[in-house]
Amino acid sequence: MMKQTQAKTKAKDICKELGLKLTPQRMAILAYLDGNTAHPSAEDIYGAVSRRFPGMSLATVYNTLASLRDKGKLLELTIDPAKKRYDPDTRPHHHLICLDCSRVSDIDHVFDLDVPDSLGYEITGNHIEFYGYCPQCKDKDTAPRLAPGRGHTKER
Amino acid sequence: MMKQTQAKTKAKDICKELGLKLTPQRMAILAYLDGNTAHPSAEDIYGAVSRRFPGMSLATVYNTLASLRDKGKLLELTIDPAKKRYDPDTRPHHHLICLDCSRVSDIDHVFDLDVPDSLGYEITGNHIEFYGYCPQCKDKDTAPRLAPGRGHTKER
DNA sequence: TTCATCATTTAGATTCATTCTAAATTGATA
DNA sequence: TATCAATTTAGAATGAATCTAAATGATGAA
Known part of the structure; x- marks a missing residue:
């Protein structure tokens, strides 16, 4: 209310x-x-x-x-390849997407991301995408929907 | 040849x-x-x-x-909101996109990305997107094409 | 080499997210 | 309350990506 x-x-x-x-x-x-x-x-x-x-x-x-x-x-x-997702929390933070159900969660941790060689770019921001399987999906071994070829995916 | x-x-x-x-x-x-x-x-x-x-x-x-x-x-x-981009280099690395011309470059640096709280997820990979302006675009002050609302964009 | 099979290619249709258009509506201000 | 610009709207248009079903062609066996 x-x-x-x-x-x-x-x-x-x-x-x-x-x-x-x-x-x-x-x-x-x-x-x-x-x-x-x-x-x-x-x-x-x-x-x-x-x-x-x-x-x-x-x-x-x-x-x-x-x-x-x-x-x-x-x-x-842009973390979900199927569609854009929106986040009203504009403070710096990162995200974690479930490769099975596409659920996106917040990672509220600050990482040190100093780039030694910025290739002449003027870097204005960053964003980390973590990939994995959410608590609900990690046990049911369904065929992954968007697993392969993303980020640095390791074998499960 | x-x-x-x-x-x-x-x-x-x-x-x-x-x-x-x-x-x-x-x-x-x-x-x-x-x-x-x-x-x-x-x-x-x-x-x-x-x-x-x-x-x-x-x-x-x-x-x-x-x-x-x-x-x-x-x-x-998925770093480019307009379309998928492909990278034949499957070794772990990260990327930098120009907010003006959408050029994507490689960042070949290893970052320590241990997550203190993975929210019960089984994390299998990660990928950092850096945003900024490439050497060719950072001087010509054109209106940015995909600048606002992305990652942790700071004011220029 | 010839043949049969099955993966692959193809054109085109289709889907789906997103953007655009132009007309109708409505909130804000005088 | 009247005006005007911002906003909403339905529907068309766009564009990336996927799907379809038929034609093609690479491969391995005979």
Whole structure:
């Protein structure tokens, strides 16, 4: 209950801070994203928000995600080869993807990633993708969905 | 000249090792990938190989890439949000992408990436994506193509 | 060498995520 | 309350990647 209200208050604050209009669709998307650690895709967000908000367009979800991303309020993750995943937590952190079910989890650890030779690039950021099998998947030995050819995958 | 021959020899060896038939299309794709550090996309590979090998199908490129990837001879990179990129160097290493021109370069440095809390996952691999601006792009201050909302991007 | 088999190639259709378009709507401000 | 620009919308369009089913061709056995 309180969470709902808090999320809506935050949603308003974010819109004001970014100079975005307070539309009900935006509020709903922002409220859904607030504190969300599931790294949802655009479809996930559309599915969840449009349930409570029938008639809204998927394009609105993409529009909103794009403006939040452009203004630095949302991270667009490329860790899942099938689709983009979104993370409202914009603090530096890393991710862990399950090669079986594609669940994405946060790794909140700071690593020392000084690059000895940056090849003349001006490096502005980094992100570590860890691959593996989540607690739910690591025991059921199903055929991996996106296992081979990724990162530095070792044999299990 | 010699390179051509070497690449073809290697291509044959790889096919034999993997139990794949030695088709001219496969040879050409493998020869193109051998020692290639440009991290080409499927389209890139198709464009290059079909120039010397007219009439070949893009589907063949995808088929070949999939079998090489499945057999561990090719890394499929998700670092470029626009398309998958391929790397014939399957040794553990990391990558650096230019946020302006999408060029991908190798980072051949070993980092200590021990995770204190793996959240119950069985971690099998990792990959670091570095973001930045390549030597060619870092001076021309064009509007970034895929800059915001990625990794831990700092202000320039 | 010839043949049969089965992997591979192929063109084209299909899928699916994402972006674009242009018209209708609506929030913010005067 | 009227205005205007931002936003939403449905649907079309794009583009990467996958799938299909038929044709082709590499390979191993005879």
